Amino acid sequence: MNPRILDVALGDRSYSIRIGSALLRDAEGLRACAPGRHVLLVTDANVATHHLAPVRAAFAGHAVELVVLPPGEQEKTLARFGDLMAALARLGASRDATVVALGGGVVGDLAGFAAACWMRGVRFVQLPTTLLAMVDSSVGGKTAVDLPEGKNLVGAFHQPAAVVADTDVLATLPDRELRAGLAEVLKYGAIGDPAFFAWLETQAPALLARDPAVLGEAIARSCAHKADVVARDETERGERALLNFGHTFGHAIETVQGYGGLLHGEAVAVGMRLAADLSHRLGRASADDAQRLAELVEAFGLPTRIPPGLDPDALLARMRLDKKNLSGRLRLVLWRALGRADLVDGVDEAAVRALLAEG
Template sequence: MSSCPSAADLTVKVDLAARSYDITIGAGLLERADLCAHIHGQRALVVTNTTIAPLLGEQLLARLTDKQVELLALPDGEQYKSLATLELIYQHLLSHGHDRKTTLIALGGGVVGDITGFAAATYQRGVNFIQLPTTLLAQVDSSVGGKTAVNHPLGKNMIGAFYQPQAVFIDTECLSTLPAREYAAGLAEVVKYGAIADRDFFGWLEQHSAALVARDPAALAVAIEQSCRAKAAVVSSDETEQGRRAILNFGHTFGHAIETWQNYVGLLHGEAVAVGMLMAARLSALRGWLSDGDVARLEALLRALQLPTEVPAGMGRDDFARLMLRDKKVLDGQLRLVLLHTIGAAVVVADTPQTLLLEALEASL
C-alpha cells in the first residue's frame, strides 16, 4: 500500500533521539497515509471503540490488506478507561497468538489512545503502536508525548507508563462529524497551550474563537499545528516529566479531581480541564501573579469556545482538597500545582499556602 502525500500536509517532529517520530497533520490521512510502513511485523490489532468502529474501523481494515490485521472495539466512554477494559486487549492479543512483532493501532479519542498505548507498553514488555486520533482533544494533546494510562476509582491516570508511538497521523476530516460537546472539550487543551507558553497564540485564539467554534478548516489547521508544536517542544526537552513537562498539567489537578468525584461520567475531560484552568488562574491571582484582567480574559475565551467554567453542583471545597492530594503530582506529601505568572508564562509550585488554596476553592464554588 503506497502513500499519497499532499503538499498541504504538515509534519511536526517529536525529537527524542532513537525514539523520535513524526506527527503528520492533514485532511483525509486515514485514506492516504502509509500505515504499513510503520507495522514492522506481519500482524496488527486496531483498537477502537463501539462508536468509531462502524464509522472508520472497517474502512481502515480494508486498506491494510498487505498485513494480517484484526479489529477490537472497546466500550465507549471515560468510565471504561479501566484495568477491566485493558484486560480485553490482553485477552485478544493472547488468544489470537500475537507476538512481540505485532503492532497496536489506536483509532479513537483519548481513552482509546491512552489504553492502547499502555497495552503496547506492557504486552510482552513492549510492542510497536501507532496513534490515529479521531477527536480534537486527542489530536492536540493525548496522542502526542507518550503518556499512556488507565484510571482507577481512586484517581485518574494513576496506572500507566511513558511509551512513545511509532507515528501519529492526525486526519482533520475526522472532526467534521465530532459531536459539538466533544469538539469544544478539545478546544480546552488548545487554550492551555496559549495560557502556559504563548501569549500571542492566546491572543490569536481570542480573535478566532468564532471561526474555531464554526470549525473553519483554516483556523483549525493553525490551532492543531500550533498545539502539536508546543507540546512536541516541551516533550522533547523533558520526556518523563522531571521538570518543564509538568506545565502541561495546567488545570489538570483541579480537573482530575472533578472527574474522579463524578466517577468519570459527568464533565468530559476537556470540560473539567476548562473549569480547572480557571480555578488555577484564580489561585494565581490570589498569589499576586496573574492580573484580574487576565483571569477575566481566560474566562471569556473559555465561554466563547462554549466550555463550562463552573464547578459541578454539589462538589465542595473538602472534596477538592481530598481528591487533589491523591493526584500524581503530589510528591513527598507536597501538592504541585501549575500556576500562571501571566498569560503565556507558567510555573510549577509546591509551596502554595493552604489558606490561599482554600480561598481559591471557595471563590470557585
C-alpha cells in the first residue's frame, strides 16, 4: 500500500510527512533523505533493539556515527547535547551532513537541536517510533533540551528535511506509550476540530486495540492539523501556541517530578483536564465540555489528576517559566467550548493555584 504523503508548506523549507507501512525498510527512500556523505544516527537503547538494523543498513554507503542513548526524558539534557556535538566532531561532519533521529520525542528533540547548532544548522530527518512523536513532536521543527528549572527551555526552531512515520513500529510500542501518544491526538480535536474529537470518542476501543486502519487515520488527521498550523505560524507568534493546550500544566508536573514520573503524554492529559476545568471556573466554558474531555481521557486509560504529593506552589512557580508568558503575566491556552481554544493573557494565579491544590 502506498504511503500517505502530507506537506508542510514553508516555502523553500517545505518538507513531506510520509505515513505508512514498512517505510523503515525502504532503503532507497531513506538514503534519499541524506544526500551528503556524513550521517549522525541517533537512537535510544529500546528502539535500537527493534528498529535500528534496517536503518543502519540503509546508510551503509555513508560515513556514519551512531549514538545510542539510554531511554527516558531525563536524557534530554545539555550534557547529552554535548555528546552529540562531540559525535559530529568525530565524524568530521560537513555542512551537507544529515542528523537522523530514530526514536520518540526525546531523541527527536535532542537530535534536532544538535542539527540546529552544528555549523549553524545542518539537515535533519525525523524517523519517529512512538505515536506521540508521529503526531506531534516530529512535525514542526521545535527542538530543545530540558533544564532542572523547566522543560524545553533551551532550544531552537529547526525544521526537518523529511518525516518518515512507519506505522509498523507501533506494534512494539508498550501500551503505556501508546496511550500517552493518544493524549496528543485528542488535543487536536479539543482545540480545533470537534468532529475529530467525536470520531475519537467512537474509535477509542479500536485505537487501544491498535487497529491499523484506525491508527493510520488518527495519525494522518493529527499530522494534517499540525502541518496546517505550522505553515501559518512557524515560530509560534500566535495560532501555533494553541497546540500547547494542557502543556503548561503538564510541563510543570514533569519538571517538579524531575522528569521521572508521568510520561509527557500522561502529564499533558492531566494538563488538558486542568485547563478545561479552569476554563469553566473562569466562566469561559461549560462544565459539560470539561466532563466530556475528562471522559475521553479516561477512556484512553490516561490519568486526569495531579500525582499526589506535588506542591501546588512549586507547580505554579514552574508554570511562571513557561515560554508563552510575557512580562511576568501567566498565559494559558484555555477554551470557550470543545474545539474553540484561545491563548489567554493575565490568567488569575489565585484561581490556578486553587485548582492545583485540588489536584
